Amino acid sequence: MIDWIAFLTVAAATLIAAVVIVGLYALGVRLYAVSVDDSVPSTRVARAAAYACFAVCAVGVLYGVYLIVPAFHS
Amino acid sequence: MVVLVVALALFFDFTNGFHDTANAMATPIATGAIKPKTAVALAAVLNLVGAFLSTEVAKTISGGLIREGSGGVAITPELIFAGLLGAVLWNMVTWLLGLPSSSSHALFGGLVGAAIVGIGFESINPTVLLSKILLPAVLAPLIAGCVAYLCTRLAYAITRRTDPDSGDKLVQKRGGFRYGQVFSSSLVALAHGTNDAQKTMGIVTLVLISAGLQTGGTGPELWVITACALAIALGTYVGGWRIIRTLGSGLTDVKPAQGFAAETSTAAAILASSHLGFALSTTHVASGSVVGSGLGRRGSTVRWRAIGKIALAWLFTLPAAAVVGGLAAFIARFGPVGVTIDAIVGLTAIVWIFVLSQRERVDHSNAISEVAAVGGAVRIPSKKERRRLEARARKTAAREAKVVRLQKKAADREAAELQARNAPEQPSAPSPAPAGTRTGATAVDGAAGRPNKQGDR
Numbered sequence: 001m002i003d004w005i006a007f008l009t010v011a012a013a014t015l016i017a018a019v020v021i022v023g024l025y026a027l028g029v030r031l032y033a034v035s036v037d038d039s040v041p042s043t044r045v046a047r048a049a050a051y052a053c054f055a056v057c058a059v060g061v062l063y064g065v066y067l068i069v070p071a072f073h074s
Numbered sequence: 075m076v077v078l079v080v081a082l083a084l085f086f087d088f089t090n091g092f093h094d095t096a097n098a099m100a101t102p103i104a105t106g107a108i109k110p111k112t113a114v115a116l117a118a119v120l121n122l123v124g125a126f127l128s129t130e131v132a133k134t135i136s137g138g139l140i141r142e143g144s145g146g147v148a149i150t151p152e153l154i155f156a157g158l159l160g161a162v163l164w165n166m167v168t169w170l171l172g173l174p175s176s177s178s179h180a181l182f183g184g185l186v187g188a189a190i191v192g193i194g195f196e197s198i199n200p201t202v203l204l205s206k207i208l209l210p211a212v213l214a215p216l217i218a219g220c221v222a223y224l225c226t227r228l229a230y231a232i233t234r235r236t237d238p239d240s241g242d243k244l245v246q247k248r249g250g251f252r253y254g255q256v257f258s259s260s261l262v263a264l265a266h267g268t269n270d271a272q273k274t275m276g277i278v279t280l281v282l283i284s285a286g287l288q289t290g291g292t293g294p295e296l297w298v299i300t301a302c303a304l305a306i307a308l309g310t311y312v313g314g315w316r317i318i319r320t321l322g323s324g325l326t327d328v329k330p331a332q333g334f335a336a337e338t339s340t341a342a343a344i345l346a347s348s349h350l351g352f353a354l355s356t357t358h359v360a361s362g363s364v365v366g367s368g369l370g371r372r373g374s375t376v377r378w379r380a381i382g383k384i385a386l387a388w389l390f391t392l393p394a395a396a397v398v399g400g401l402a403a404f405i406a407r408f409g410p411v412g413v414t415i416d417a418i419v420g421l422t423a424i425v426w427i428f429v430l431s432q433r434e435r436v437d438h439s440n441a442i443s444e445v446a447a448v449g450g451a452v453r454i455p456s457k458k459e460r461r462r463l464e465a466r467a468r469k470t471a472a473r474e475a476k477v478v479r480l481q482k483k484a485a486d487r488e489a490a491e492l493q494a495r496n497a498p499e500q501p502s503a504p505s506p507a508p509a510g511t512r513t514g515a516t517a518v519d520g521a522a523g524r525p526n527k528q529g530d531r
Contacts, residue, residue: 009350014342022335026251032250065261067345
C-alpha cells in the first residue's frame with residue numbers, strides 16, 4: 001500500500017527545510033529593518049547579521065539547485 | 075502515426091507548460107515582486123534549462139500503473155495517442171476555467187482510460203493507482219498547506235516590530251521578502267522543468283521504441299529532449315494567465331512575506347518528494363501552499379468557494395481524462411480511420427476551446443487586477459495609524475481655522491481703518507471690496523489646503 005515512512009520523511013524534510021529558510025530570511029529582513037533605523041545604536045552589527053542570514057538562505061537555494069541537477073550528485 | 079503521436083505529445087508538453095507557469099510565478103506576480111512578463115520569461119528559461127539538466131528520465135512513464143513490458147500488455151502508439159488526447163483536452167478545459175489541475179494526473183488519467191478500453195481492466199494496477207496517484211493528491215496540498223501556514227506565521231512573528239515603550243507598531247518593512255520571492259519562485263520553476271518535461275520525453279521515447287524506431291532501454295535522443303524542452307518553455311512563456319489569476323489572487327490576497335513562505339514550502343516539498351521517493355504533484359503542492367499562507371496571515375481572506383472548485387477539478391481530473399482517453403481509444407480501434415476521426419475531433423475541440431477563451435481575454439495585463447497591483451504599491455495605513463492621522467488632521471485644521479480667523483479679523487480692521495481714513499476725501503472708496511475678496515480667498519485657500527495636505531501624507 002502506501003509508504004507511510006516515506007511520506008513522513010518527505011513531510012518532515014519539507015517542514016524543516018521551509019521553516020529554516022523562511023525563519024532565517026525573516027530574521028534577515030527584520031535585522032535589516034533594524035539596521036536602517038536611526039534610533040538603534042548597533043546598526044552595523046544588525047546589518048552584518050542580516051547579510052549573514054541572507055547568505056545562509058542563498059546557500060539553501062544553492063543546495064536546492066544541487067538537488068535539482070542530477071549531474072552534481074550521481 | 076508516430077509523427078501524430080509525437081506532435082500531440084509535444085502539444086501536451088506545451089499545455090503542461092502554460093498550465094504550470096502559475097505554480098511558480100503566480101505569487102511573485104501577485105505581490106509585484108516580478109513584473110508579469112519578466113516572470114513568465116524567467117520561468118520559461120528556467121524550464122528550458124531544467125529540461126536539459128536532468129537526463130535521468132523517468133524510464134517507465136506510467137510508473138507501473140499500466141502493466142507494460144514483458145509479461146504485461148503491449149501498449150500501442152494508438153493507445154498512447156488516445157491517452158494524450160484525453161490529457162490535452164482536460165488540460166484545455168481546466169485552463170479555460172482557470173483551474174490549476176495537475177497535468178500529470180491528466181496524463182495518467184488519459185492513459186488509464188485508453189488502457190482500460192484498449193486492453194481491459196486487468197491492465198491497470200489499482201494498488202499503484204491508489205498509492206501513487208490518489209493518496210498523494212490528498213496529502214500533497216495538506217503537507218504544503220500546513221508547512222506554508224507555519225512558515226507564514228513564523229515570518230510574520232519574526233518581522234513584527236513594535237515600539238518597546240509605547241507598544242505601537244513600527245514601520246514593518248517587509249518589502250525585503252520581494253527579493254527572496256525571486257529566488258524561491260525560480261527554484262520552483264527549475265524543479266518543474268526537470269520533472270515535467272521528462273514526462274513527455276518518456277512518452278515520446280516510449281512511442282519511438284514501440285514503433286521500432288529506437289532500441290529498447292535507451293534514453294531519449296537529443297532531438298526529443300530539445301523538442302520537449304522548447305515545447306514546455308514556449309508553453310510557459312505563453313503563460314496560463316487564467317490560472318495565474320486564480321492562484322495569485324483568486325484564493326487569497328498574497329503579500330510578499332506570504333508569497334515567500336508559500337514558494338519556499340512549495341520548493342521544499344517538491345525537492346523533498348523527488349529525492350526521498352514520494353512523488354507529489356507540483357500543482358497540488360503549490361495550491362496547498364498558497365492556501366496555507368493565506369490562513370497564516372491574520373486579516374487575510376481565504377476564498378473557500380474557489381478552493382472548493384479547485385478541489386472538485388482535482389477530483390474530476392483523473393476520471394474525466396480517463397473518459398476522454400477511453401473514448402478516443404474506442405474510436406481508435408477502427409484503425410487509421412478511427413485515429414483520423416480522433417485527431418479531427420480533438421483538433422476541433424481544442425480550436426473551439428481556444429475560440430471560447432477569446433471571449434474574455436486574460437493576459438499579462440489583466441491577470442492580476444489593477445486594484446490588487448495598486449494595493450501592493452500604496453501602503454494602506456492601519457487602523458491605529460488612521461486614527462493618529464485623523465487626530466493630526468483635526469489639529470492642523472483647528473490651527474488653520476484660527477489663522478484664518480485672525481487674518482480675517484486683521485483684514486477687517488485694516489479695511490475699517492482704510493475706510494475711516496479715506497472717508498473724508500473719497501466717499502465712494504472701493505477699498506472694502508478688495509479687502510473682502512482677499513479674506514474670502516484666504517478662507518478658501520485654507521479650506522482647500524487641508525484635504526490636500528491630508529492626501530499627501
